[in-house]
Amino acid sequence: MKxxxxxxxxxxxxxxxxxxxxxxxxxxxxxxxxxxxxKIGLPMFMVxxxxxxxxxxxxxxxxxxxxxxxxQVSIGHAGFCAIGAYTSALIxxxxxxxxxxxxxxxxxVAGIFGLLLGLPTLRxxxxxxxxxxxxxxxxxxxxxxxxxxxxxxxxxxTKIQRPVFFGIELTSLNGGLFYLVWVLVFITTVIIYRIxxxxxxxxxxxxxxxxxxxxxxxxxxxxxxxxxFIISAFFAGLGGSFYAHMIRYIDPNTFTFDTSIxxxxxxxxxxxxxxxxxxxxxxxxxxxxxxxxFLQEYRFVVFGLILVLMIRYRPQGILGGQSKRxxxxxxxxxxxxxxxxx
Amino acid sequence: xxxxxxxxxxxxxQIFDGLTLGMVYALIAVGYSLVFGILRLVNFSHGSVxxxxxxxxxxxxxxxxxxxxxxxxxxxxxxxxxGILIDKLSLKPxxxxxxxxxxxxxxxxxxxxxxxxxxxxxxxSQSKWFPKIFNYGIIKLGSIxxxxxxxxxxxxxxxxxxxxTVIIQKTKVGLAMRAVExxxxxxxxxxxxxxxxxxxxxxxxxxxxxxAGTLISGYYQVVYPNMGFIAGLKAFSAAVLxxxxxxxxxVIGGLVVGLSxxxxxxxxxxxxxxxxxxxxxxxxxxxxPKGIFGKKDITKV
Numbered sequence: 219m220k221x222x223x224x225x226x227x228x229x230x231x232x233x234x235x236x237x238x239x240x241x242x243x244x245x246x247x248x249x250x251x252x253x254x255x256x257k258i259g260l261p262m263f264m265v266x267x268x269x270x271x272x273x274x275x276x277x278x279x280x281x282x283x284x285x286x287x288x289x290q291v292s293i294g295h296a297g298f299c300a301i302g303a304y305t306s307a308l309i310x311x312x313x314x315x316x317x318x319x320x321x322x323x324x325x326x327v328a329g330i331f332g333l334l335l336g337l338p339t340l341r342x343x344x345x346x347x348x349x350x351x352x353x354x355x356x357x358x359x360x361x362x363x364x365x366x367x368x369x370x371x372x373x374x375x376t377k378i379q380r381p382v383f384f385g386i387e388l389t390s391l392n393g394g395l396f397y398l399v400w401v402l403v404f405i406t407t408v409i410i411y412r413i414x415x416x417x418x419x420x421x422x423x424x425x426x427x428x429x430x431x432x433x434x435x436x437x438x439x440x441x442x443x444x445x446x447f448i449i450s451a452f453f454a455g456l457g458g459s460f461y462a463h464m465i466r467y468i469d470p471n472t473f474t475f476d477t478s479i480x481x482x483x484x485x486x487x488x489x490x491x492x493x494x495x496x497x498x499x500x501x502x503x504x505x506x507x508x509x510x511x512f513l514q515e516y517r518f519v520v521f522g523l524i525l526v527l528m529i530r531y532r533p534q535g536i537l538g539g540q541s542k543r544x545x546x547x548x549x550x551x552x553x554x555x556x557x558x559x560x
Numbered sequence: 561x562x563x564x565x566x567x568x569x570x571x572x573x574q575i576f577d578g579l580t581l582g583m584v585y586a587l588i589a590v591g592y593s594l595v596f597g598i599l600r601l602v603n604f605s606h607g608s609v610x611x612x613x614x615x616x617x618x619x620x621x622x623x624x625x626x627x628x629x630x631x632x633x634x635x636x637x638x639x640x641x642x643g644i645l646i647d648k649l650s651l652k653p654x655x656x657x658x659x660x661x662x663x664x665x666x667x668x669x670x671x672x673x674x675x676x677x678x679x680x681x682x683x684x685s686q687s688k689w690f691p692k693i694f695n696y697g698i699i700k701l702g703s704i705x706x707x708x709x710x711x712x713x714x715x716x717x718x719x720x721x722x723x724x725t726v727i728i729q730k731t732k733v734g735l736a737m738r739a740v741e742x743x744x745x746x747x748x749x750x751x752x753x754x755x756x757x758x759x760x761x762x763x764x765x766x767x768x769x770x771x772a773g774t775l776i777s778g779y780y781q782v783v784y785p786n787m788g789f790i791a792g793l794k795a796f797s798a799a800v801l802x803x804x805x806x807x808x809x810x811v812i813g814g815l816v817v818g819l820s821x822x823x824x825x826x827x828x829x830x831x832x833x834x835x836x837x838x839x840x841x842x843x844x845x846x847x848x849p850k851g852i853f854g855k856k857d858i859t860k861v
Contacts, residue, residue: 364831525670
């Protein structure tokens with residue numbers, strides 16, 4: 219039943235992608251719908267959730283570049299969001315620059331931190347990178363908490379400027395934030411898509427499939443992993459900046475390990491190495507806590523279960539495993555192959 | 561920078577604080593090391609297993625008022641079985657499917673998160689009081705005086721690490737463990753029940769984490785669901801520093817991390833207490849990824 223539905227969705231997507239006229243009309247319709255959403259008088263909380271979904275699409279796309287396409291697991295992604303958010307908020311408060319400049323700066327600073335973290339750790343196997351990212355996320359939180367002269371410590375930063383676009387303040391009320399985030403999603407998607415379809419993207423996927431063989435084929439694996447890490451951190455910082463200017467308040471507990479787990483759950487759930495999976499994953503996993511209030515307490519347990527069960531029963535994710543680019547987690551040969559009790 | 565005052569006694573106190581902490585970290589680190597040795601897998605759920613052990617001890621010692629030794633015992637057994645359960649339910653199926661390492665990695669992250677949040681739902685996220693253990697006041701050793709709690713924690717950890725070493729070096733099970741570590745396939749062909757050995761390893765890891773959890777709870781006198789997060793990170797740093805998969809390496813690594821932490825607290829203040837282990841980890845990864853005593857090369861591409 220489930221597979222049938224997924225099969226139907228995929229055949230539909232295939233039809234859409236095959237015929238150009240169909241393809242463009244679908245895109246146009248989607249754009250129109252996106253444009254109308256804030257205008258048709260949906261309840262405010264729905265527009266807010268749709269905005270949040272947009273932010274998580276950016277974050278999961280950024281993590282997907284590392285995890286889904288390069289095969290490296292990062293669970294400190296919230297650290298980059300926090301760097302982006304704080305950089306952007308502090309610059310905008312102290313220098314009064316526009317959101318579009320501060321968000322870019324926040325993303326750039328996050329990218330620099332991605333380089334700093336990536337250089338020492340990416341020479342090693344994936345597990346060490348994972349632990350390092352975990353520690354990194356925690357250290358960032360500690361620094362933000364303790365460096366009070368800069369970050370205002372545990373009190374956080376309040377009254378962050380709203381994004382202003384040609385003199386119009388973008389708020390949830392006038393739908394500005396919704397448009398803004400989806401424009402950012404569009405830009406992120408296009409850039410990530412172009413990277414994946416480029417020579418670099420193919421090299422990243424080669425690393426994912428087999429790092430040793432990739433090296434033998436002349437791919438500079440360490441450099442490429444570092445590049446992927448920088449780009450990923452950049453977009454995570456962008457997402458964080460947006461969040462800071464949307465909620466207008468950040469503190470050291472805004473981006474925690476929970477955020478990192480949510481992002482990685484979206485990536486695994488939607489399908490590692492797919493772009494459409496990130497949209498579906500964000501839509502489902504961000505709206506389900508809202509829809510299922512009674513599950514509120516168990517929300518994070520569900521995220522944990524998603525990780526465990528998806529990896530076991532459908533490692534390619536909901537929408538994964540369709541094209542060559544998707545991560546299929548092929549069954550490798552490993553030492554435990556003998557362990558089956560016959 | 562605050563210079564600590566008090567001269568030699570304070571210096572000694574700092575060293576002793578560090579050693580005590582370090583021994584407990586070593587106990588947790590052993591769990592990482594054992595599992596890594598056999599499965600070549602960093603068990604991310606280990607930190608939450610440690611928190612689970614502390615909570616079991618809390619239930620037995622505080623809610624049921626049975627005292628500390630029954631608490632320790634029950635916690636060891638329950639947590640050891642939790643370790644086995646984690647392996648049987650989440651990791652064994654992946655081994656049978658011959659999944660890639662990344663699958664096991666993500667699975668253990670998920671398991672850790674499930675355990676941590678279930679603890680939070682059952683016990684609430686606030687910190688809970690835990691009785692001070694081995695509290696016999698101050699013990700005088702010649703001219704120096706040491707806190708009895710610390711001394712006993714140190715001794716208990718040392719004793720357990722010795723017991724673990726004896727198990728691994730001198731018993732038949734230990735021999736089988738070392739054989740599996742060398743080559744699972746060959747061990748299997750020699751008639752060793754590899755799955756049993758893996759379960760036993762997880763049990764040992766869980767048990768030592770439970771002891772560490774109980775000791776640390778009795779030292780700081782608080783228990784909370786997220787306690788395993790940072791402790792796990794520190795212990796992992798210790799394991800990597802000593803060379804993951806090497807037992808005595810974990811002990812040395814634990815002591816170094818504990819001492820660094822103790823000195824960092826007195827020089828930089830408590831705010832950066834937890835950052836030290838991470839800095840050590842990064843430095844080790846840059847300078848010597850296989851650690852001080854590491855025999856096995858970490859796959860470097």
